[in-house]
Amino acid sequence: MVAIKLENISKIFFRQPLKRKYTTLRETLLNFSWLKNRQKVRYIAAVKDISLSIERGENIGIIGMNGSGKSTLLKLLAGIYKPTSGKVYIKGRIASLIGLGVGFHPGFTGRENIFINGIILGLSKKEIKRRFDDIVKFAELEDYIDEPVRTYSDGMFVRLGFSIATNVDPDILLIDEILAVGDEYFGHKCAEKITEFRRLGKTMVIVSHQLEAIEKWCDKAVWLNDGMIKEIGIPSKVIDFYRKAIAEKEGKIPLEIRSSEPLRDYGV
Amino acid sequence: MFSNVIELYRCRALIMSLVLKEVKLRYLGSFLGFLWTFLNPLLLMGVYTIVFSIFFRIKVENYPVFLFSALIPWICFSHSILEGANSIIKGGNLITRVLFPAQVLPTVTVFSNMINFVFSLPILFIFLLLFKIQIGIALIALPIVMIIQAVFTMGLVLMVSALNVHFRDIQHILGNLIMMWFFTTPIVYPSTSIPVRLKFITYINPMATLIKAYRDILFYRQFPNWMLLGGILCLGFLVFFLGNLVFNRYKESFPEEV
Numbered sequence: 001m002v003a004i005k006l007e008n009i010s011k012i013f014f015r016q017p018l019k020r021k022y023t024t025l026r027e028t029l030l031n032f033s034w035l036k037n038r039q040k041v042r043y044i045a046a047v048k049d050i051s052l053s054i055e056r057g058e059n060i061g062i063i064g065m066n067g068s069g070k071s072t073l074l075k076l077l078a079g080i081y082k083p084t085s086g087k088v089y090i091k092g093r094i095a096s097l098i099g100l101g102v103g104f105h106p107g108f109t110g111r112e113n114i115f116i117n118g119i120i121l122g123l124s125k126k127e128i129k130r131r132f133d134d135i136v137k138f139a140e141l142e143d144y145i146d147e148p149v150r151t152y153s154d155g156m157f158v159r160l161g162f163s164i165a166t167n168v169d170p171d172i173l174l175i176d177e178i179l180a181v182g183d184e185y186f187g188h189k190c191a192e193k194i195t196e197f198r199r200l201g202k203t204m205v206i207v208s209h210q211l212e213a214i215e216k217w218c219d220k221a222v223w224l225n226d227g228m229i230k231e232i233g234i235p236s237k238v239i240d241f242y243r244k245a246i247a248e249k250e251g252k253i254p255l256e257i258r259s260s261e262p263l264r265d266y267g268v
Numbered sequence: 269m270f271s272n273v274i275e276l277y278r279c280r281a282l283i284m285s286l287v288l289k290e291v292k293l294r295y296l297g298s299f300l301g302f303l304w305t306f307l308n309p310l311l312l313m314g315v316y317t318i319v320f321s322i323f324f325r326i327k328v329e330n331y332p333v334f335l336f337s338a339l340i341p342w343i344c345f346s347h348s349i350l351e352g353a354n355s356i357i358k359g360g361n362l363i364t365r366v367l368f369p370a371q372v373l374p375t376v377t378v379f380s381n382m383i384n385f386v387f388s389l390p391i392l393f394i395f396l397l398l399f400k401i402q403i404g405i406a407l408i409a410l411p412i413v414m415i416i417q418a419v420f421t422m423g424l425v426l427m428v429s430a431l432n433v434h435f436r437d438i439q440h441i442l443g444n445l446i447m448m449w450f451f452t453t454p455i456v457y458p459s460t461s462i463p464v465r466l467k468f469i470t471y472i473n474p475m476a477t478l479i480k481a482y483r484d485i486l487f488y489r490q491f492p493n494w495m496l497l498g499g500i501l502c503l504g505f506l507v508f509f510l511g512n513l514v515f516n517r518y519k520e521s522f523p524e525e526v
Contacts, residue, residue: 013524026437075523079367082520099365105289107296112289119285120366 003203004054009086011047046072048227057201061214064224070207092171100161106150117164131167139163172203211239290380305387320456330399337486338455338479344385346446352377352425353432353439360526374429404489413481420504426511430518433525474500
């Protein structure tokens with residue numbers, strides 16, 4: 001059964017041809033740009049005509065260089081962005097680990113934040129109450145749960161966010177480069193959680209630069225380049241191609257320029 | 269329009285918890301905490317009473333109560349608009365990082381300000397007691413007027429919050445506009461001080477009618493003019509409808525623009 005289906009989706013970001021980032025009311029009124037045709041508008045196609053079908057229980061890893069459209073694709077899957085064209089079909093409850101601890105307020109206690117964050121992620125109060133102990137236990141914050149979150153360390157903060165997000169009990173899990181958070185110990189715990197999700201037959205889409213992780217967890221890898229699928233298939237093969245491409249790109253930079261930089265300026 | 273309303277109803281639990289957060293947050297970490305709900309309007313009332321009752325010598329009996337009965341609904345209105353205009357930008361990390369219905373944000377601002385309004389009513393009643401003004405039966409009309417104000421405010425806030433994402437001048441314009449609106453509405457002075465030939469200003473100002481209704485109920489112990497209020501309710505629905513139109517027009521672009 002198909003869990004996610006993308007049909008020719010594209011995402012184009014329109015950028016006004018203005019120096020400043022935000023247009024002002026005055027400019028809009030005076031430029032009459034709302035009357036003129038939109039030819040002057042610059043656009044960036046972040047995702048170009050991608051079709052992809054993901055089976056239930058399948059784990060997909062998305063790799064690619066910065067700016068290749070990985071995160072945009074994930075946001076399209078999460079429903080945060082609407083595709084400019086094409087269709088996204090989703091079957092099941094989605095949880096995204098894109099924003100860990102979104103809506104956390106530093107002044108509130110961990111307990112209060114669990115409720116707020118849980119509701120933001122689509123849980124009901126009852127569901128949160130039922131899972132509350134699990135969430136706290138997984139985050140290992142039993143002793144600090146009634147302290148304000150601003151007193152937490154970065155690691156504690158992320159742990160709590162991760163713990164809530166994974167306790168939403170999703171059918172589809174979207175993960176954006178979060179495997180690198182926390183210390184080694186918590187990293188292992190996250191890995192365990194992901195293995196457990198795999199065992200339970202959940203669908204996962206993982207965006208990561210950690211190629212080993214993709215190779216380890218994913219059934220299929222997608223290499224995005226310039227908003228398009230460059231390669232798709234068995235992770236080890238796709239990663240191989242990808243590594244080769246990077247090596248080629250690095251090779252293009254003339255060696256003499258690199259070595260002419262005085263190294264001590266960089267504190268080496 | 270209805271799609272927004274249905275969506276809002278669907279996520280009422282989310283709205284409730286965010287409103288609660290907002291109300292708690294407002295006074296979090298301050299020494300006097302919740303007391304500021306009472307102190308803020310009281311201090312404002314003190315200043316206006318000195319300026320307008322003592323310096324300008326506005327001839328109104330029990331001026332502090334006269335003022336206060338109009339000031340607290342106005343504070344609710346103006347804070348809703350000003351905070352509401354910023355609500356989507358402020359909640360940016362919610363819309364850009366989780367699937368989050370954007371219309372919840374302006375709604376939360378309006379609701380949390382309504383709640384603050386309700387919380388500041390007890391001081392008004394204490395003042396009524398101190399000035400030996402009895403509370404009339406007209407008080408039962410108060411919730412109705414509040415609902416009318418909420419509909420009207422909600423429409424405006426939907427509109428400005430959406431526009432402010434694209435045109436960030438709105439928040440600066442609004443600050444001045446609200447100030448002008450405050451002084452052209454009979455709040456610190458009775459409507460009788462307006463010269464007859466300028467009287468039309470209060471007729472085209474929906475807030476003037478609402479404020480007068482509050483004052484009728486709380487200060488003069490009489491029922492408000494239902495005909496006029498009915499008109500404001502219709503206008504409120506129209507503004508609400510327009511607000512939804514504007515909001516829906518821009519809604520999809522929020523995650524990209526904030």
